[in-house]
Amino acid sequence: MKNNSVQKVVATGIGAALFFVLARFVAVPSGIPNTNITFQYAAQAVFAVIYGPVVGCLSGFIGHVLTDMSWGGVWWTWAFATAVYGLIVGLFAKKINIRDGNFSKNEIITYVLANLVANVVAWGIIAPVGDIVIYKEDANLVFTQGLIAGAGDFLFAVVIGGLLLYGYSKTIAKSGSLDKE
Amino acid sequence: MKVRVLNYIPKESFIHSLSGTTKLIIFLSFSFLCGLSFDTRVLLFLLFLSVLGFSLSRIKLSEIRIMSTFLVVFIVMNAILLFIFNPEYGPKLYGSRTLLFHIAGKYDMTLEQLFYQFNVSLKYVIGFPIAILFISTTNPSEFASSLSAIGVPYRVSYSVSLALRYIPDIQRDFSEISQSQEARGIALGKDVGFFERLKNSAKILLPLVLTSLSRIDEISNSMQLRSFGKKKNRTWYMKKKMTVNDYLVIAFCIVVFVVGLIITNQGGNNLYNPFVG
Numbered sequence: 011m012k013n014n015s016v017q018k019v020v021a022t023g024i025g026a027a028l029f030f031v032l033a034r035f036v037a038v039p040s041g042i043p044n045t046n047i048t049f050q051y052a053a054q055a056v057f058a059v060i061y062g063p064v065v066g067c068l069s070g071f072i073g074h075v076l077t078d079m080s081w082g083g084v085w086w087t088w089a090f091a092t093a094v095y096g097l098i099v100g101l102f103a104k105k106i107n108i109r110d111g112n113f114s115k116n117e118i119i120t121y122v123l124a125n126l127v128a129n130v131v132a133w134g135i136i137a138p139v140g141d142i143v144i145y146k147e148d149a150n151l152v153f154t155q156g157l158i159a160g161a162g163d164f165l166f167a168v169v170i171g172g173l174l175l176y177g178y179s180k181t182i183a184k185s186g187s188l189d190k191e
Numbered sequence: 192m193k194v195r196v197l198n199y200i201p202k203e204s205f206i207h208s209l210s211g212t213t214k215l216i217i218f219l220s221f222s223f224l225c226g227l228s229f230d231t232r233v234l235l236f237l238l239f240l241s242v243l244g245f246s247l248s249r250i251k252l253s254e255i256r257i258m259s260t261f262l263v264v265f266i267v268m269n270a271i272l273l274f275i276f277n278p279e280y281g282p283k284l285y286g287s288r289t290l291l292f293h294i295a296g297k298y299d300m301t302l303e304q305l306f307y308q309f310n311v312s313l314k315y316v317i318g319f320p321i322a323i324l325f326i327s328t329t330n331p332s333e334f335a336s337s338l339s340a341i342g343v344p345y346r347v348s349y350s351v352s353l354a355l356r357y358i359p360d361i362q363r364d365f366s367e368i369s370q371s372q373e374a375r376g377i378a379l380g381k382d383v384g385f386f387e388r389l390k391n392s393a394k395i396l397l398p399l400v401l402t403s404l405s406r407i408d409e410i411s412n413s414m415q416l417r418s419f420g421k422k423k424n425r426t427w428y429m430k431k432k433m434t435v436n437d438y439l440v441i442a443f444c445i446v447v448f449v450v451g452l453i454i455t456n457q458g459g460n461n462l463y464n465p466f467v468g
Contacts, residue, residue: 016420017411019346023353024361024407028399030354031361049396056400072351076358079326082258083318086226144226145311146284146462151276166389173393174400181401 018061022068025057029073034080050077051163052171054092055099055125059108059175063100070096087140091132095163098128113179118172125167133160200327206248207328210431211337213440217244218325219341220448225317228455230463231306234313240447241320250327262319266312273308274298281307287466303466331355336427345425353410361403368398 033050050073058066071093078084102124106117113121137159138152201207206214225237252259273280278297281304282288289302329337335352339345369379377391414420455463 015346016415017407019350019420020353020407020411020414022347022350024357024403024410026350026354027357027361028403030358031365035362036365049392052396053400060404068347068350072354076351076354079322080258082255082262082322083315084222084322086222145314146229146307147311148273148277148280151272154276169389170393170396173390174397177393177397178401178404 018065021057021061021065022072025054025061025065025069026072026076028053028057029070030076030080033073033077049166049170051092051095051167052169052174054096055121055167055171056174056178058096058100059103059106059121059171060178061100062103063097066096066100066103067093068096087144088137090140091137094136095128095132098131099124099167102127108175108179109182111179111182113175121172121175122168125164125171129160129164129167133157133163199330200250200254201330202249202328204247204249204328205436206244206324208434208436209328209440210433210437211329211333211429212340212431212433213437214325214329215334215337215341216441217444218321220444221321222318224448224451225314225321228451229310229314230451230455231310231313231465232463233451233455234310234317236447237317237451238313241317241324244324245320248324248328250323255323255327258323259319262315266315269315270308270312273311274304278304280304284462285464285466289466306465330429332429333427333431336430339425339427340430346420349419349425357406360406361399364402365395365399368402369395372398 029050032053033048037048051070054066054070054073057069071089074089074092075084078089102120105120106113108117133156134153138149138156141147141152142149221237221241225234228234228237278299278301282301284307285303287303291300291302291305293299332352332355334355335348338348338351372391372395373379377394379388379391379395383391
């Protein structure tokens with residue numbers, strides 16, 4: 011397992027770097043003014059599925075804190091929510107054996123479910139409650155913000171992340187894929 | 192596009208001469224206290240300290256112009272949103288209502304609301320010099336050793352240093368991939384529809400994720416060849432020696448943190464309420 015732990019250290023670092031780059035520099039206009047599509051959560055979900063909950067959690071947290079720092083102020087509650095998001099997706103992903111090249115109906119359902127639960131917990135509960143407790147912000151405002159963030163992240167993580175995982179699974183030769191002729 | 196990830200500005204100053212560990216402790220203790228406290232007196236004192244630290248660091252405002260513009264825009268937008276959503280939140284929070292003037296409809300300007308929004312903005316403002324102070328005066332290479340020094344497991348610290356090391360590489364990958372996909376007609380601009388744009392972005396992200404994955408394999412193989420993770424501890428090339436100044440500053444931070452928390456919580460909650468005496 012030593013082998014695996016080095017890989018997890020590296021995956022956390024590279025995952026955080028990818029999160030940072032996607033969050034900080036890559037934004038696709040959504041058509042709605044001042045609202046951009048960002049992909050960091052899709053990437054985080056992909057890393058959580060491939061490398062497991064610890065990598066999903068830490069890479070998101072490190073990536074989020076670095077991104078916030080580069081803007082000059084860390085939103086700990088939201089960074090913590092990001093960490094929980096990766097953790098939950100990673101825990102669900104124990105049921106997805108992506109490394110065997112499997113990403114079909116059952117895995118997709120698990121993935122969508124994982125994202126649903128993770129987004130509800132992270133942006134529906136942790137981030138807004140944290141903001142209410144720590145920043146004493148108005149409940150209506152933070153729950154609305156959480157809802158918008160959660161819905162957007164859910165959509166992009168499922169659609170983009172799903173496409174990425176599907177593409178990744180195609181690059182892996184399935185075990186037992188050889189046929190006897 | 193040349194990018195400075197975390198905007199380190201090397202200079203000769205008291206703050207720069209402190210070790211990264213000390214600056215990390217300043218950053219964490221001040222930003223946690225700022226997060227936990229809603230006491231105006233504590234927040235104003237923190238503001239004073241962070242501005243003092245900022246001036247000691249000899250960083251010029253012109254060097255951080257983009258970040259400060261972003262901060263001002265954010266605070267103004269946030270203040271407007273807070274007011275639009277619930278102009279009566281301040282009175283509810285402080286348990287009294289002093290009408291200043293009527294605006295329109297349900298919107299009254301009250302002293303309590305102003306005071307509440309002043310506190311919220313203050314919290315955002317304080318976070319800024321503290322974060323800038325930390326990232327502009329700490330060499331990114333020293334960052335990992337500081338994390339490790341305050342008790343973060345070295346594997347995690349190493350992940351952070353890997354992240355900082357590879358952000359520019361991944362950014363270069365991204366621009367190369369998106370340019371070559373654009374050359375093949377896969378665009379992300381405003382002239383393609385929303386779903387088309389989503390699909391196209393997956394076509395750019397997939398190669399980016401796949402190169403990142405193969406990069407992970409490469410790096411972890413070479414780290415394994417150098418026996419990473421064999422021992423319980425590791426030493427850091429960029430670690431600075433702690434000096435007397437470091438210990439004094441750390442002690443000062445701890446005192447500020449503890450006293451700040453005590454003052455904050457003496458009224459039973461973390462508010463400072465000048466309205467109900």
